[in-house]
Amino acid sequence: MALLMAAGSEPQTDREREDLDAIAALKESAAIELKEQGNKYVKMGKKHYSDAIDCYSRAISQNSLSDSDQSVLFSNRAHVNLMLGNYRRAISDAEEAIKLCSTNVKAYYRAAKAAFLLELLMEAESFCNRGLEQFPSNEEVKQLSVQIDSRKKECEHHKTQLSKVVETAKELASAFKTRGLKLGRTMYQELTGVKKPILDKNGFLHWPVLLLYPETMSSDFIEEFCETDIFSAHLDLISFFYSYSTLPWDKENAYTREAIELYYQANTGVVLSKKKVLEYLLQGTVASHSECDYDDDKDEVDHTEIPSSSSSGKWIKVNEKKTLNDILKQSDYIIPAIPVFFVISKRSSLYKEFRAGNWSHP
Structure with missing residues (x-):
């Protein structure tokens, strides 16, 4: 019987081959059923998302579907994780989906969306670009790509502002020191x-x-x-x-x-150290919560x-x-x-x- 066969061994008889085919068919049927049940749970709303993830996970563990169908399972689980705010899990699932099927456009979108929400803009951009290479006209990915590009520009603008504010504060702190x-x-x-x-x-x-x-x-x-x-x-x-x-x-x-x-x-x-002076000068600015080094010789500690x-x-x-x-x-x-x-x-x-x-x- 196939159930008594050693793992990894080849079937030796027609009976063993028939048994293996039957087991594979059962696993495939179970995986398809679990996938469909998972889809139903998703449609039932957020209260059932954990049930949907469980169904997709059990379907994946059957390991009985084609690579493209397995890719859909990972992509579906990525979708639910995305809606639950489990963004890193969503990225991981989407990446597995892409490995199994490089033309799974939903997986690219979900990976990009999760990375975007984590402010991993370079990764998000990469997922979008790879998705658009496969499907240049996909509106969902194109719109997300525009959002990512806009966010990158905002971050660059903020970074420039931050740099200017910090530099101004450092110049002031240096002016204090120069004057004693x-x-x-x-x-x-x-x-x-x-x-x-x-x-x-x-x-x-x-x-x-x-x-x-x-x-x-x-x-x-x-x-x-x-x-x-x-x-x-x-x-x-x-x-x-x-x-x-x-x-x-x-x-x-x-x-x-x-x-x-x-x-x-x-x-x-109370005399402030150079570091504390810089922190004071940055209060109320865009850099007020930034960690900024004071590029100078050994800094003295605060003392009364x-x-x-x-x-x-x-x-x-x-x-x-x-x-x-x-x-x-x-x-x-x-x-x-x-x-x-x-x-x-x-x-x-x-x-x-x-x-x-x-x-x-x-």
């Missing part, structure tokens, strides 16, 4: 938003600058303060506007141009800058005749993402307390 500036963690972002410095075509830094009034913690915001500008020019402009509209909280009119002084707080804050000297936290008066860069490059100034300066009036009742270092942030 120490950038710290963001403070008062609720007042400034996501404003960041820019580097103009001539290589000059332009900073957004926050002015705080410790008397009431109200603020002024200078959108663009060039590093080569002196403070007095900006204070003159602010005071010019005050002359038309006094500060609502300045009941004693103490904040006149000749009475105001500008200060920064020395040696406070709280010196033990008596100057720690001390208020340092700004010389109005100095440029912004003159102040930012001071060894005791850690820039809290963007420069922050405190405006106090010599006529204010808070002045002596502030100068003595007895005032602190609310």
Whole structure:
């Protein structure tokens, strides 16, 4: 009997040959029936997709159909996996279908579709091209090919934008280093938003600058303060506007141009490493979630800058005749993402307390 024959051995008698033919016919019939049942399950909807996959898998395991029919089984299973979101399985099944029958256009389409949904655009394009070589007029594959080409262009555009943004951020980070500036963690972002410095075509830094009034913690915001500008020019402009509209909280009119002084707080804050500076500069951009290397020498780690000297936290008066860069490059100034300066009036009742270092942030 054929069932007792050793695996791989040839039939020796007519009875064995008849038995083998009968077994092959049963397997073929079972495979066809399983295929048809699988097709029915697909038509019944998503709840029955797992049943369809089971039927196709059992039909494939019969290994009794021609290569072209086996190819259809793999392609059908790829179709169900595609609809279930099992994209890698769909690609694997479609590839098996193509190996068995190089003219199975549905297999090319399903492999391309699954690869496209996985953002494997080069693979998706390859499957489409191979399918169109076999069937140049197939509309389904042609439309998918157009989609893939469009997506590739989008990705290239995004990649170009990403590269520009990262390069700009690196140039800024390099400008900070060249000037010896120490950038710290963001403070008062609720007042400034996501404003960041820019580097103009001539290589000059332009900073957004926050002015705080410790008397009431109200603020002024200078959108663009060039590093080569002196403070007095900006204070003159602010005071010019005050002359038309006094500060609502300045009941004693103490904040006149000749009475105001500008200060920064020395040696406070957290100095960021070059890598963290780059991450900060990329926040809110198309590259905000990108992993970007800082091409430089050994990068220092983050550390909290709280010196033990008596100057720690001390208020340092700004010389109005100095440029912004003159102040930012001071060894005791850690820039809290963007420069922050405190405006106090010599006529204010808070002045002596502030100068003595007895005032602190609310």
